[in-house]
Amino acid sequence: MARSTRRPHRGRHVAFLALAATLIGCGGAQDAPQAATVAQDTRSPAPGTTQARPGSTAAGAAASASPSVPTRLPGLGPRTLAEIPENARQVVIATGADRKSPRSQVVLYRRTPMGWEPGATWPAHNALKGWTDNHHADDLRSPIGVFALTDAGGRLADPGTELPYDRSQGFTIGGTGFEGEPLAGSFDYVVAINYNRQAGTSPLDWTRPLGAEKGGGIWLHVDHGGPTHGCVSLARNNIRELLRALDPDQHPVIVMGDAQSLGR
Template identity: 65%
Template sequence: MPAVATALLIAALAGCAGPGDGSRKHATDAKGSAGRSGTVGAPSGTQSPAGRPAPAERVDDLPGLGPRTRAEVPRDAEQVVVVTGSGRDASRSTVVLYERSAAEEKTGDAGGRPAWRAGPSWTAHNAARGWTEHHRQGDLRSPVGVFGLTDGGGKLPDPGTRLSYDHAEQGFTISGTGAEGEPLAGAFDYVVAINYNRKAGTSPRDWTRPLGEDRGGGIWFHVDHDGPTQGCISLSKPHMRKLLRTLDPARHPVVVMGDAGSLAR
């Protein structure tokens, strides 16, 4: 297939980057896949004035999640990243990483709910038009739900993650500009695949779409380019490195993502 045709095909299928973002020109070979469970790691805490890690906040349940959303979090998930959108149609989010241990679970309340350790709150972007429970290719909305986190990759070398990591300089190259005229270069330096409509256990560049191509895919955590995305969640480069270094597949990480109203159900 000619290089130009390949780039156009990739642009049509990728879920990352913002509208008018030059995705028609990006050379990434990124691929997506599907799944509903997984797990995410949480940092140990914020820095104290003395420069030492401050104790992480202990909470008895995952804040902001209603009974329906909590029920979707797998019982074996010991690391959870909660992405809370500022509004149904808004492109700004906050990200908080939570972690628990077997010992903390034993100290949960009489109802058997575990205690969690909350990491710092990070700012993020989501899709340009906000959120949806029925994501479709090109709708410029991020999918609401609970999804596994099993695979990472990027243009830059592995920063020290326990996840499988696909280092491919050309495969994670992107160019052009985003919805607000911001350059996209470097957005795929680090990525973590979100297991929406993808095959878990494969490279983020695997284009398998179990729900069909019309349901979109290629939904990732990736480096923020200072503008909204087409469906992904974007974090600063230091926070992406922290996320990759913290996630531990043995702890079954998952992401819980959506606008605040949806997550509270």
């Protein structure tokens, strides 16, 4: 594995056996250890699939904010907003259509003196059975919550991200998803979502602080055209754009879940 030298690796080096059949990220193999797969099979886990498992504005900002720049993150209720760290200056919001839907949309917001500036809205997929606030391994639901984004990687070379980036053939994936679509290339670029994982390590590190039964390997990764096992997937160009935008100095987080849950 080749870890980018752009920023020092903040966790211990993790050796990983790069076998697509045993990879368990959001798009690894069906019987891989503990990952929330990104496969797309509404019937039963397809062979080769896996599961891999955001501040207040400055005083006076409300008065000066442009109508196009919200002073508060749209769609988020008080409970969700309270979970966003005060130091977060980049917030990725992944909003599911409803509790049981595998379709969602993603927007990156940047905090400015005027308020929260939104980027483009990107279509996305989430888990086959939608969302849950009590995620478990292999439940085919994406976890609801606010999670830091600290580490990235992929099978292909670093596209220019400021996040620590682990390039490794361990991100190779094969097989088909829930709808028979090929999974190859799904892990060409990934951003680890810090649900039940050790921050500061490669996305390929399968350490599960909450225990294996709580799943893990939840990633943002390349969309393969269907539901995932727990991850959030974006079109290749969109995830490359997101990787280049994320800045660890801005303490990026992802807020993810169905619209009703996030609005609480």
